[in-house]
Amino acid sequence: GQSLEQPSEVTAVEGAIVQINCTYQTSGFYGLSWYQQHDGGAPTFLSYNALDGLEETGRFSSFLSRSDSYGYLLLQELQMKDSASYFCAVGSNTGKLIFGQGTTLQVKP
C-alpha cells in the first residue's frame, strides 16, 4: 500500500522560515508533489520533485531524497496569507495522487 506521514500542525511567526516534512511508503514512485489548501478551497499546486534535490519557486522550495523516502516543503519570508493546510502527495503512472493527512500551518504576527 501507500502511506504518507507529515506533522499535523506547525506554527510560525511572520517573516520566519518553516519546513514541513513528509515521509512516504509507496510502490512505484512517480514524484512527490506539494499542494496548498485554504479553508473551504481547492488544493493548489505548489511544487513537484521527481528527482533528488531542491526545487525552488519563489518563496517556496521543495526537497526530495528518494533513497530516504523523504521530502520537505520550505516556506520562507512567511506571510499571514500562508496560513493554510499543506499536503504532500505521491504520484503514480496513471496520474493518481495519494495525499498525506495535511499539515495545518498557522502564521502569527
Added chain:
Amino acid sequence: EPEVTQTPSHQVTQMGQEVILRCVPISNHLYFYWYRQILGQKVEFLVSFYNNEISEKSEIFDDQFSVERPDGSNFTLKIRSTKLEDSAMYFCASSEPRAGETQYFGPGTRLLVL
C-alpha cells in the same frame, strides 16, 4: 488563466437519490480525475480517466460510482444511490498530456446527503 470549473457548488440530496456532479476540465488537458474530501480529512483519490476510459480507481469507487465524458468539454461523476457517508467535498482535477505532475483542481462541489 484557464481553470477547472465545477457545478453545482453545493448539492443537498436525500439518501438513495442519484446525483451527477459536473466538471469542465482545462481544454487542452487529457487526464481527468475525481477526488473527495470529507470535512476535516485528507483529499482522497477516486478515479483517473484518460482516452475515454478509466485508468485507475480506488476502493471507494464502487459500483455506485461512474464517470463519463459525454462530450468534448464535460466530465461527470455520477453516484447512483447516495449514502450518508458520501457527504463530502468532491473535487475534479485535470492535468496536461504528461500525467500527474501538476493537477489543476476545480473549486469543488459540496455534497450533503440527508
